[in-house]
Amino acid sequence: MNLTRTIENIFRKYLPSPFTIAVLLTVLTIILALAFTSSPQNENHFFNILSYWEEGIWNNGLLVFAYQMMLILVLGHVLVLSKPMEKLIMRLTKYVSNTANAAVLVALPTMLVAFFNWGLGLIFGAILARKVGEYAQKKNIAINYPLIGASGYLGLMVWHGGVSGSAPIKVAENGHLKDLMQNISGSALTAQWPEAISTKLTIFSVSNLMVFATVVLVISAVVYFLGRRTRTNPTNLKTYHFDKQEKKYLVGAERLxxxxxxxxxxxxxxxxxxxxxxxxxxxxxxITPNMLNFLMLGLxxxxxxxxxxxxxxxxAAIGDVAGILIQFPLYFGIMGIMAQSGMINQISDFFVSISNETTLPIFTFFSAGLVNIFVPSGGGQWAVQGPLVLESASQLGVPLYKAVMALAYGDQVTNMLQPFWALPLLGITKLKANEILPYTLLFMGVGTIIYITALLIF
Known part of the structure; x- marks a missing residue:
């Protein structure tokens, strides 16, 4: 399809690596802060901005946040590689009989698992798609393997509204909101911000659970329909092994x-x-990040x-967090500049001037989807965009929990366009980005309709 080739070429030609994008965004933020903000008299504005940047990079609270997000991803991946998860995946593949039911068998469990943990859902969906392809190949069942691979990526379209969603679980942590907003110029006094926003109001709210159930059911119906209508493709896959540990004779303390x-x-x-x-x-x-990570560690x-x-x-899982480890401090630096220079207040004033209580969540949704293209990590995006969203919502009287979920929905839906987090799936399934893009773009369109409708209704 010409559209998917065009999109793939745009990402390849005009979007460098996420780290390079983070550096370019840092430079752009410094330039904008110099142009549109000012420091107190007799102070060097450029040096002040550099100081804000350095302080943001080493913000202790945000560095803890980065480590929490890394653990969520690593422990989720580690869980997938366990024997019980292997047995579950192998059991699911036995029900494959055609492309339609194979796509549902991949899409439905992947979205359910990703609601619990996005790292778990990402790798689970990838391995499940691969094993479905291997099983179909072994049993001579004709399937559309790219559709199966795209179905294995669907967890990234529901994750941020789930239990491991960066924004919802971080705002549920006592003191996070006050720490995040304490340096925002023009914001309400720190004491006026709530201690936390419970996940009972975000992730486990009736509205969010209804949205999630709607996405799961509608998308499952879509993949089933596509499986009935699309052509099948031959596959040539080698067996993917979960456990590559070599057995050896154990001596002394090795037995422990x-x-x-x-x-x-x-x-x-x-x-x-x-x-x-x-x-x-x-x-x-x-649910808080520490709570979730402690549970996954034990499991x-x-x-x-x-x-x-x-x-x-x-x-095996540790390589997943390379991007978070090195990019998050740069995002924190950007947030430091925007917060202490007064840029967030200026931008939020602009959004307030063109929005009302109804339209602000919609603007937040679309802006979050756009930002996700350049800041592909939900946690990094929350660090950069979260203060702006909260400040705008506070000024317009939009419930903070609704603003948080609007950002979460916008961030997750454009993962179907953003190829960054698809890289582990493509490596496991041996598919190419242009093979799954036609389907993920369709999923993004359907998801966008559901999420916008939900923001208008609820």
């Missing part, structure tokens, strides 16, 4: 690394402490059955 008893004990210990520490918050449906150790298998899985 491979001990099922020790790892099971420690996994149960972690989960017991999780219940002891977080059960009240869990009952209140208030990952328990499901892998030994520290050795767990650490091998961590080693």
């Amino acid at each position: 690394d491979h001990s099922t008893v020790l790892s099971t004990f420690f996994g149960i210990l972690v989960l017991s402490v999780f219940l002891l520490q977080y059960l009240p918050a869990l009952r209140a449906l208030n 990952a150790i328990l499901l892998h059955g030994s520290f050795k298998r767990f650490l091998l899985a961590v080693e």
Whole structure:
């Protein structure tokens, strides 16, 4: 399709790596701050801006946030590589009989899993798509493998409204809002910001759960329809192996690394402490990053059955976080400039001047989708765009939880266009971006209609 080739060529020719984009955005922010803001008299404005940038990069609270997001991604990937998850994936593939039901068998579980953890959903969907392709090839079942691969990427269209969504779970953390907004020029006094926005109002609200259920059902129907109407393609796939650990004779203390008893004990210990520490918050449906990561840590150790298998899985997953590790500080620096120079106040005033309580969430949705193209990490995007969204919502009287979800919806839907997070899936499935783009663009269009309708209704 000409459209998908054009989009792929645009990304390849005109969009450099996400790190380079982060550097260019930093330079652009410095220039804009110099042009449109000013410092107190007798102070060097350029030096002040550089100081704001440096302070933002090493903002302790935001660095903790970056580490929390890295753990969410790594532990999610680690869970997929466990034996129980392998058995689940292999069991699902046995129900494949044609492209239509294969696409649903990939799309539906992937979206459900991604609602719990986006890193888990991303790798789960990729491996499930690959195993469905292998099973169909082995059983001589004709399928449209690119559609199956695109279905395995659908978790990235629902993740930010789910349990691991960067913005909703971070604002549920006590003190985050005040820390984020304390340097915003012209904002309300820090004391007037709420301590937290519970996930009961965002992720677990009736409106968000209805939106998620609608997306799951409608998109599942779409992939089924496409599976019935599209042509099949031959595949030539080698067997993808979950566990590449070589068995060897164990000596002395090596037995502890491979001990099922020790790892099971420690996994149960972690989960017991999780219940002891977080059960009240869990009952209140208030999920925080630390809470989610602690649960996944215990589950990952328990499901892998030994520290050795767990650490091998961590080693396999650790490459996923390279972008977060090196790019997040640059996003924090951008936020530091925008917050302390007064740019956020100026931009929010502009949005307030052209918006009202009804249209601001829609503007937020589309702007978040656009920003996601240049800042492909939801956590990084929250650091840059979150203060602007909160400030604008506060001025117009839009509920803060609605503004947060509008950003989350806009960010997640354009993942179907943004190829950055598709790279792990493409590597596992051995597909090319232009093979899945025709389908992911259609998913993005359907999702956009659902999310905008929801923002207008709720």
